Amino acid sequence: MDRHAEMIRFGNDGWKTRYDDGFTAENAARVADAIGVLWADGHEGATVYVGYDTRRDSCDVAQNVAGILASYGLKVKLSDAACPTPAVSWACAQDGASVGAVVVTASELSCDYGGIIVRGADGGPCSREFLDDIEQAVPGEAPADRASYDTCDFVSAYVDHLKQLVDGGAIRARAPRVVVDPMYGASGGIVSAILRDLGCDVVEIHQKSLGDFGGIHPAPTDPWADECEQTVAETGSDLGLVLDCDADRAALVDETGRLLAVRELVPLVIRSLVARGAGETRVVSTLTSSALIERQAEQLGLAYTPVSVGFTYIYDEMGEGDVLLGSEEYGGICIPSHLRERDGIYACLLAIEALCRSGNKLSELVERQDRELGHSCWLRRDVRIDAASAEALRNILPGVNPPEIAGKKPAEVSHADGLRLGFDDGSWVLVRQARTEPIVRVYAEAADAASRDALMDAARDLVSTGAILS
Numbered sequence: 001m002d003r004h005a006e007m008i009r010f011g012n013d014g015w016k017t018r019y020d021d022g023f024t025a026e027n028a029a030r031v032a033d034a035i036g037v038l039w040a041d042g043h044e045g046a047t048v049y050v051g052y053d054t055r056r057d058s059c060d061v062a063q064n065v066a067g068i069l070a071s072y073g074l075k076v077k078l079s080d081a082a083c084p085t086p087a088v089s090w091a092c093a094q095d096g097a098s099v100g101a102v103v104v105t106a107s108e109l110s111c112d113y114g115g116i117i118v119r120g121a122d123g124g125p126c127s128r129e130f131l132d133d134i135e136q137a138v139p140g141e142a143p144a145d146r147a148s149y150d151t152c153d154f155v156s157a158y159v160d161h162l163k164q165l166v167d168g169g170a171i172r173a174r175a176p177r178v179v180v181d182p183m184y185g186a187s188g189g190i191v192s193a194i195l196r197d198l199g200c201d202v203v204e205i206h207q208k209s210l211g212d213f214g215g216i217h218p219a220p221t222d223p224w225a226d227e228c229e230q231t232v233a234e235t236g237s238d239l240g241l242v243l244d245c246d247a248d249r250a251a252l253v254d255e256t257g258r259l260l261a262v263r264e265l266v267p268l269v270i271r272s273l274v275a276r277g278a279g280e281t282r283v284v285s286t287l288t289s290s291a292l293i294e295r296q297a298e299q300l301g302l303a304y305t306p307v308s309v310g311f312t313y314i315y316d317e318m319g320e321g322d323v324l325l326g327s328e329e330y331g332g333i334c335i336p337s338h339l340r341e342r343d344g345i346y347a348c349l350l351a352i353e354a355l356c357r358s359g360n361k362l363s364e365l366v367e368r369q370d371r372e373l374g375h376s377c378w379l380r381r382d383v384r385i386d387a388a389s390a391e392a393l394r395n396i397l398p399g400v401n402p403p404e405i406a407g408k409k410p411a412e413v414s415h416a417d418g419l420r421l422g423f424d425d426g427s428w429v430l431v432r433q434a435r436t437e438p439i440v441r442v443y444a445e446a447a448d449a450a451s452r453d454a455l456m457d458a459a460r461d462l463v464s465t466g467a468i469l470s
Contacts, residue, residue, distance in 0.1 A: 008138050010131040011435060012310040014117030016106045019056075023114035026142040028061045031116050032068040032102070034137035038130070039099050040072035046099035051079040051088035051154060053105035053186045053246045055114065056211030058082065062104040065116070067146035069102070076149035082186045082209060084247035086343035087158040089123030093339060094157075100126070105186075108219035108244040111212040124340035125312045159194055165338060166349045167276070167357065172199035174356040176238035179203045179253070181228035183218040184210040185245035191345055195352075203235055218245035220331060220344075225251060225259050233257035239355065239362045241348045249331040250344030252351055254362040262331045263290030263378050264366050269333055269347055270325055271369075272354035274300050278337065280324035284317045286310075287417050288329040288380070288430055288443045295373045308417035309432065315340060329380070329443070374426075377452045378445040382434075383463045390438035393463075397433065405429065406458040429455040431463060 007022050008015060008031060015031055017023045039048065048069050052062035059082065066078040075097075079088065085103050092101040098121050106115035118134070120126050178200050182188040188207040195202050205227060206214065216224045220242040232240040232253045240253030252260045252268075260268075270283060270293070283297040284305045297304040302324065307313035311334070314326035318336045326334040332342035339346075355362055385393070398415045406429075410421040418432025418441075427446035434441060442459045446452035 008135065010135055012312055014115055016109060016113055016115035018112050019114055025061060025064060028116060029064055029068055029142035030138050032065040033139055033143040034134045035102060035118060036069045036072035036074065037137050038133055040074060043099045044073050045075060047075045047077060047095055047097045048099060049077050049088050049092040049101040051083050051085065051103045054082045054184060054209040054211065055106065055111055055245065058104045065102055065104060066149040068143055070147035070149045071145040077152045078149050079154045080151045083155050084186045084190065084345060086248055086339060086341055086345060087154045089119050089341040090158045090339050091154040092119060093123035103246065105246040107246050108249060110217045122340050124315045128312060155190060159190065162346055162349060163194060163197065166353050168198050170356045171352060175199045175201060176352065176356060177201040177235065179205065179228055179231045179235065179237045179240035181205050181240060181242045182207060183216060183243065183245060184208060184213045185218045185243065185247065187243045187247035187345060191241065191243065203231060203237060205231055220244050220249060220251035222259055225253065229253050229257040229259055243344045247344045248342040250348050251331060252362065254366065256363055260366060261378065262329065263292045263376055264369065265351065266293050266327045266333060267296035267369055267373065268354055268365060269350050270296050270300065272350045273324055273335065278324055280322050282322045282324060284314050284323055284326040286328050287420055289327060290376055290378045290445055291426060292373045292376050293327060299372065311342065375447055376445055377449045379452055379456055380441060380443045381456060381460060383440045383442060383460055385438050385440060385463065387438050390433065393433055393440065406454040427451060427455060429459045431459050
């Protein structure tokens, strides 16, 4: 048995771990075997879609996964090239015979990581129960059986669909210059081709597929977005797009070379959807997301539903209906009328459409949002603790009710997802424990950086000094 055999754990999105800590061909095969067993049970002959990103060994692992799944009598379709996760999910969702999809990707994580994520028949995430079943079904050794599978193009139909969803006339009329940074990931060449077909003047950087991502982390955040920011400013472009490795998340850069925060991008997309006459009237976002999202929803007459961290909770709300948009604090944006999965490419296209319709600069749109919704400073920091403290915190945190923090008295206390304290001035701080690691995540938001940092520091001190456990 592999020495890492007992260490395969699925997070909310799938299994992701370092290559030197268990992401091996054998362990990936063991995971694929468990998925094959579960999907073949009651779904004999169903179709499964398999995709992969550009990181090292992803193609080889995906081919191995496809062969193992096919050995269980499933009809497997493997992407003919590295492709975005939303493209795999969309292909799966369009096929009534599909039982789900598997994507070999570690998304925005560095080249040191590999991963396997699993999607259901509608292209959205699988339930926590199903992921737990996969964990339990993982065998001690890699399976020997393999069977044949088909190789298919997942991208072309997906791209055609996206182009039908946006206002091509408005985009062609303005013909913005756009810098596209796929971060050496799976969207390389794809987004640029869409934009050129829509009449944009495109400058693409980091297009080539590199297994080590050229030394950057394929995450649409600073400092990894620095080159896109510089290129936008140097080329006089109207905006820049930065997409993570598998393109389920994205960020925008305004014409001055400033990277927009998630709290600025999501309200912009919400406004774009409402302006184009979308009929849904509810916005769903995680409790750790910026309050600006709730404010934008309320300003536009939309209902707002906060949920616990994890896209599966957003997905569950989609099942209740009437959801215009779902968003995570990390930049994942889902528009269920298109797909019940995050799609960074579609979010970018909606932002470009909003820019072109407005006739303004991107920085001007953000400044208007800032005036209308109020200025906000949001931040997340992680605190690593020992395993014993992590277990104690898991038991104690639901009962913690501090009367004061950073000199402020909470106006509301919630234990829906860790400990969240809200204050009369609209600021808040949240402490929650990571599911698979001894890490405590601390989030805070306030009208200014000083107030935010005071809340952040006080909460971190509670955790790091053990005061919250005493």
